[in-house]
Structure formats: C-alpha cells, structure tokens
Amino acid sequence: MSVSEYAVGDGPYGVAVAGGEVWTTLVHTGRVMTVSGRQFDLDAPESRPSVIVDGPDDAVWFTRNGDGRVGRIGYDGAVSAVEIAGAPYGLCVGPDGALWCTLMSADALGRVTADGEVSTYPIGISGAFPAMITSYDGELWFTLNQGNAIGRMTLGGSVTTYPLPTEGAGPVGICAGAAGVWFVEILADRVGRISADGKIEEFPLPAGSKPHAVAAAADGGCWVTLWAGGALVRLDAQGNVIAEYALGEGSEPHGLAVDGDSVWVALEKGSLAHIQP
Structure with missing residues (x-):
C-alpha cells in the first residue's frame, strides 16, 4: 500500500476523476484545481465550491453552496454557472442524464440540464437538511x-422517506452500490x-471517527472517509472493516473518488491523498 500527497491549496473538499484529470474544489477560496496544476478562480471567494462530479457533457459540475449556483468547467477550461436558490450542496448525475442537487435551505432537490434549464422539487419535510445525493x-x-432518514424521489417528484434505526445519526454521505445504497452516519459512527x-x-x-463521505467499491463493498479519525477505511460487501489507511492527525478527509483500484481523498489540511492498495 502507498499513500501519495499532492498540495493543492486551502480547503480541498470534493474530488472527482474526469477527462483524464483529478479535480478538487477548494471550499475556502472559491477555486477549483486539478492535480496536474490547472487552476480555475471562480471570481467569487464566498462561493464555497463543494461537491464535484463528472458530468454528462465533457465537463465537471460542482455545487456552489455559498452563492446559490451550480458551476461547470469544461474539459477545455470553459467556466460557467447556473443560478439555483436554496444552498445547493450534494450533486449527482441522475438517471435522466441531468444534474440533480440537494437544496439544503429549501428542503428540496434541484434539477439542472446540461443546457442550463432549472427546476426544483420539494421533499415535503421542513428542516430536514438534505445533504448528499446519488x-x-x-x-x-x-x-x-x-430528518434522520434516507429520502427517495422519482423523476416525477414523488418522495418516500425511510427513518433510520439509530436516533440522531446525522446521515451525510451516500452512494449507489451493487446491492443497495451505502450511506454514513456522522453522529453515530x-x-x-x-x-x-x-x-x-x-x-x-x-x-468518535465521524464518517463523512462514502464511495462504492467494485466488489460490492465501499470506502469511507473518517473526518475526525484522520483515516480512510475499506468495508467489504458484508459491512466488515477490512482495511484502514491513516492520513495523518488533522488531515480532516472529506470527499473521495474511486479511480480503478486506487482512491483519491480530499484532505482539508491542503492536499489530495492518492491511496494505492
């Protein structure tokens, strides 16, 4: 196992592998960077770029939690943004090929097409604070x-919620897996x-490890960042922890992305870690 680190600046948060590059959002400075050294200043220091994903149109898309936008950077470097109110945070490409995001302060989901058409769908629960989405x-x-629950929405906007067995669990990260949907409970470890x-x-x-983000593994298990534990753990398909990788005291790992057999992790201390088992 090897762990390599690449300095990228203040506050790496989300990470995505797209277009032959590894991308990260710098939540504290309003920038997006690649490991290869490309830098994109959003000209909005308070925009808080957060979750980033590979889009359907030769571009990465990312939420701008601080100024109510979903940003886009083409593989060619073209930067743009679409306005959407409600503090967008979580982001994924939906089954319809559009970008879907959570709107934390609006208790809703947002939908953004590649050509910039925006629509919103209420989840029907006040103060639930929708976080990540898959x-x-x-x-x-x-x-x-x-809301201490997992929500589920059809493309038509119909919502079902599933309360968690553990009270006050504080679910955050979520991802689609081989046999269901993985998620983490940051307050329940x-x-x-x-x-x-x-x-x-x-x-x-x-x-006390405070799991934050989760990404599915090819064998049906998953990878999880331990924000307070300064580590990355690997679970098998039965939910057993089978490996742990220390990332250093104060590293504060957040987002992660699987890249073949390896994993990239955004460390808030100022770097991206590349773990190659």
Missing part, C-alpha cells in the same frame, strides 16, 4: 441530515446500507 435503481436517493425495498442495515465504525 442515483440508484432509476431514482434519486439522498440523506436527510436533520456507522455505515448504513438501504436496499431497493427499503430494508436498512447498519455497521459500526470506530467511536
């Missing part, structure tokens, strides 16, 4: 951080998985 089984799945029929399983992590 696409699975033809629908959108998202964590309700303050657990990883969860919910099946298409709504069955929820929970798996323990080290006490």
Whole structure:
C-alpha cells in the first residue's frame, strides 16, 4: 500500500476523476484545481465550491453552496454557472442524464440540464437538511441530515422517506452500490446500507471517527472517509472493516473518488491523498 500527497491549496473538499484529470474544489477560496496544476478562480471567494462530479457533457459540475449556483468547467477550461436558490450542496448525475442537487435551505432537490434549464422539487419535510445525493435503481436517493432518514424521489417528484434505526445519526454521505445504497452516519459512527425495498442495515465504525463521505467499491463493498479519525477505511460487501489507511492527525478527509483500484481523498489540511492498495 502507498499513500501519495499532492498540495493543492486551502480547503480541498470534493474530488472527482474526469477527462483524464483529478479535480478538487477548494471550499475556502472559491477555486477549483486539478492535480496536474490547472487552476480555475471562480471570481467569487464566498462561493464555497463543494461537491464535484463528472458530468454528462465533457465537463465537471460542482455545487456552489455559498452563492446559490451550480458551476461547470469544461474539459477545455470553459467556466460557467447556473443560478439555483436554496444552498445547493450534494450533486449527482441522475438517471435522466441531468444534474440533480440537494437544496439544503429549501428542503428540496434541484434539477439542472446540461443546457442550463432549472427546476426544483420539494421533499415535503421542513428542516430536514438534505445533504448528499446519488442515483440508484432509476431514482434519486439522498440523506436527510436533520430528518434522520434516507429520502427517495422519482423523476416525477414523488418522495418516500425511510427513518433510520439509530436516533440522531446525522446521515451525510451516500452512494449507489451493487446491492443497495451505502450511506454514513456522522453522529453515530456507522455505515448504513438501504436496499431497493427499503430494508436498512447498519455497521459500526470506530467511536468518535465521524464518517463523512462514502464511495462504492467494485466488489460490492465501499470506502469511507473518517473526518475526525484522520483515516480512510475499506468495508467489504458484508459491512466488515477490512482495511484502514491513516492520513495523518488533522488531515480532516472529506470527499473521495474511486479511480480503478486506487482512491483519491480530499484532505482539508491542503492536499489530495492518492491511496494505492
């Protein structure tokens, strides 16, 4: 196993592998960077670029949580943004090929097409604080951080919610897996998985580790960043922790992206870590 680090600046948060590059958002300075050294200043220091994904149109897309926009940077370097109110945060490419995001302060999901058409869909729960979002089984799945539940929305806007077995779990990260949807409970130090029929399983992590983001592994398991634990852990398909990679005290790992057999992790201390088992 090897861990390499690449300095990228203040506050790396989200990370994506796209267009032959590794991209990261710098949440504290309003910039996006690549490991190869390309820098994109959004001319909005308070924009708080957060979650970033590979889009459907030869571009990366990312939420701008601080100024109500979803940003886009083409592989060719062209920078643009679409306005969408409600503090966009989580982001994914939906089953319809559009970008879907959570609107934390609006208790809604937003939909942005590649040509900039915007629509919003209320989740019907006040103060639920929708966080991360993923696409699975033809629908959108998202964590309700303050609602202590997993939400599910059809492309037509119909919502189902699934309360978590553990009270006050604070779900945040979420991703589609091989046999369901993985998610993490930052306040309960657990990883969860919910099946298409709504069955929820929970798996323990080290006490006080505060899991933040999750990404599916090819074998049905997942990778999880431990924000307070300064580490990355690997779970198998049964929810057992089978490996742990220390990232250093004060590293504060946030977003992650799987790249073949390796993983990239955004460390808020100012770098991207590349873990190659």
